[in-house]
Amino acid sequence: MKTLFIGGIKSGKSINAQKHILKNSITKPTYLATTEFVDAGMKERIDAHIENRGDDFETLEEPLKIYEVIKTNKNPVLVECVSMWINNMFYHSFSLEDMKKELTKILELNQDIVFVLNDVGSGIIPDNKLSRDFIDASGKLSQLIASECDEVYHTIAGISTRIK
Amino acid sequence: MKTLFIGGIKSGKSINAQKHILKNSITKPTYLATTEFVDAGMKERIDAHIENRGDDFETLEEPLKIYEVIKTNKNPVLVECVSMWINNMFYHSFSLEDMKKELTKILELNQDIVFVLNDVGSGIIPDNKLSRDFIDASGKLSQLIASECDEVYHTIAGISTRIK
Amino acid sequence: MKTLFIGGIKSGKSINAQKHILKNSITKPTYLATTEFVDAGMKERIDAHIENRGDDFETLEEPLKIYEVIKTNKNPVLVECVSMWINNMFYHSFSLEDMKKELTKILELNQDIVFVLNDVGSGIIPDNKLSRDFIDASGKLSQLIASECDEVYHTIAGISTRIK
Numbered sequence: 199m200k201t202l203f204i205g206g207i208k209s210g211k212s213i214n215a216q217k218h219i220l221k222n223s224i225t226k227p228t229y230l231a232t233t234e235f236v237d238a239g240m241k242e243r244i245d246a247h248i249e250n251r252g253d254d255f256e257t258l259e260e261p262l263k264i265y266e267v268i269k270t271n272k273n274p275v276l277v278e279c280v281s282m283w284i285n286n287m288f289y290h291s292f293s294l295e296d297m298k299k300e301l302t303k304i305l306e307l308n309q310d311i312v313f314v315l316n317d318v319g320s321g322i323i324p325d326n327k328l329s330r331d332f333i334d335a336s337g338k339l340s341q342l343i344a345s346e347c348d349e350v351y352h353t354i355a356g357i358s359t360r361i362k
Numbered sequence: 363m364k365t366l367f368i369g370g371i372k373s374g375k376s377i378n379a380q381k382h383i384l385k386n387s388i389t390k391p392t393y394l395a396t397t398e399f400v401d402a403g404m405k406e407r408i409d410a411h412i413e414n415r416g417d418d419f420e421t422l423e424e425p426l427k428i429y430e431v432i433k434t435n436k437n438p439v440l441v442e443c444v445s446m447w448i449n450n451m452f453y454h455s456f457s458l459e460d461m462k463k464e465l466t467k468i469l470e471l472n473q474d475i476v477f478v479l480n481d482v483g484s485g486i487i488p489d490n491k492l493s494r495d496f497i498d499a500s501g502k503l504s505q506l507i508a509s510e511c512d513e514v515y516h517t518i519a520g521i522s523t524r525i526k
Numbered sequence: 527m528k529t530l531f532i533g534g535i536k537s538g539k540s541i542n543a544q545k546h547i548l549k550n551s552i553t554k555p556t557y558l559a560t561t562e563f564v565d566a567g568m569k570e571r572i573d574a575h576i577e578n579r580g581d582d583f584e585t586l587e588e589p590l591k592i593y594e595v596i597k598t599n600k601n602p603v604l605v606e607c608v609s610m611w612i613n614n615m616f617y618h619s620f621s622l623e624d625m626k627k628e629l630t631k632i633l634e635l636n637q638d639i640v641f642v643l644n645d646v647g648s649g650i651i652p653d654n655k656l657s658r659d660f661i662d663a664s665g666k667l668s669q670l671i672a673s674e675c676d677e678v679y680h681t682i683a684g685i686s687t688r689i690k
Contacts, residue, residue, distance in 0.1 A: 209505075320535075518645060
């Protein structure tokens with residue numbers, strides 16, 4: 199069973215994805231943290247995330263090779279988040295094709311996975327190319343993930359509405 | 363009864379919120395205008411808003427202390443809009459905690475209130491800190507408001523879809 | 527029958543709009559391409575669009591006077607996309623009133639038309655006036671189109687949800 203939670207920044211998608219996986223798991227789920235680069239602002243967000251999830255999860259950290267981590271894991275996995283992973287992959291010069299391949303392998307696994315992804319494409323088209331490339335990649339990969347997920351939830355103001 | 367209308371810029375959320383409160387009020391509702399700073403562009407928007415609402419509302423203006431205004435008001439109140447109020451609170455150096463406290467007090471009132479709020483978190487993460495802080499505050503406060511509202515509507519292209 | 531597909535950048539709205547019009551047309555539909563300005567990045571997008579639609583459509587190109595093109599066309603028309611047309615109209619100094627008039631004439635035609643439009647208003651309010659004006663026009667015109675459409679679909683992560 200695969201599930202996608204998509205929504206804007208601070209829409210509440212992460213909290214709702216956590217509640218969702220906890221409610222649906224009979225074993226302790228794994229929290230796969232993809233964050234690689236940490237500044238003060240990030241640290242604060244991460245600490246808030248950690249505080250939110252308490253002891254309910256086992257936490258693993260991997261910024262790039264997430265397929266390996268998920269494949270060797272027996273429990274349901276919360277990928278938090280795909281957007282940060284895309285960011286890391288860009289930074290390390292991986293191509294969109296590389297990202298598609300990695301995600302396709304993950305989507306073929308017979309495991310319970312919940313993906314969290316930032317919706318970044320509903321603002322004005324930005325004037326710098328890197329942002330545009332990121333939006334394009336994020337959009338295409340979100341379509342790829344959603345097409346293989348059993349359930350997709352869109353979150354606004356803390357309310358997750360099932361759209362698939 | 364508390365209601366939230368959330369949506370992007372020029373999505374039609376304000377017009378629909380006005381129609382909603384007018385349809386559901388037996389007394390003349392109050393239009394609580396939170397705008398503090400007015401330049402030529404804002405003036406034009408405000409005039410368009412005023413023209414839209416005609417004589418259907420009694421208008422009160424308060425950029426910051428909205429709890430006091432709402433509490434001492436007997437009629438249903440349309441808060442137009444929460445985003446501008448957040449903006450004013452930021453400008454006057456109030457903290458997110460201050461904003462949460464003010465909103466929490468409002469949400470505990472036994473009155474009919476319709477909140478209008480801009481969805482600002484579905485674009486690319488902006489590179490300036492003030493914008494990021496605003497998005498964070500807006501997202502957290504929209505979650506707070508939505509959690510206490512009986513009905514929440516998301517508006518796109520003038521169409522308000524109930525999501526709670 | 528008139529239909530609007532709205533969604534963010536790379537949300538999948540174009541592909542879904544194409545599938546929708548192909549499924550509902552008994553004659554070969556017309557693909558009305560509104561793109562006027564083409565740089566390398568645009569060229570790549572356009573080629574991807576062309577590859578996606580194959581021989582299923584007859585393609586016509588018109589960046590500005592789309593009413594004339596649609597009126598003289600007998601087959602269902604996919605307007606791809608309204609956002610690019612707004613952009614062109616801005617560039618050539620047409621006013622929002624001009625755009626409203628052109629669209630109103632189109633919406634009064636007794637023809638099958640599918641409109642594709644970018645949702646650009648759910649990010650932070652941009653600090654340059656041209657972007658704000660574009661968002662305002664896009665929002666107002668999307669309301670105009672949606673109000674006259676029989677069906678409106680919002681697309682996220684490749685999933686189009688009917689909202690009207």
